[in-house]
Amino acid sequence: MAVQRKVPLRKCVATGEMHPKKEMIRVVRSKEGEVSVDTTGKKSGRGAYVSKSEQAVEEARKKNSLGRQLEVAIPEEVYEELLKLIRRESIL
Incomplete structure (x- = not known):
């Protein structure tokens, strides 16, 4: 019987x-x-997680939830990089 490993969940x-x-x-x-x-x-460093969807990134940008979580202003480039990563993965 294979041991089922616990999958780490993030919010x-x-x-x-x-x-x-x-x-x-x-x-x-x-x-x-x-x-x-x-x-x-x-x-x-201090990490925060975002779902791999453009909607989640846009919502995080709108609500500034990443900024609040990490207690720092989030540069626009970070959101752009997130969107690029998600789009690249959705193509594959």
Whole structure:
């Protein structure tokens, strides 16, 4: 009998929905206050998760939920990078 491993769930800052970590994109704030998209999920710093959907990213942008979660102003480039990643994945 195979042991069923627990799938780590994370909450989307935009929608409030719980999803497996693999279905989310992590945005991380470093100690220096730099915000970046963490595709590996292993960067050090405070992380916040967004669902892999354009709607979730737009909602996070509108509500500034990423900014509140990470306690820092989110540069527009971060949202653009998130959207690019999602669009690239939806093509594949």
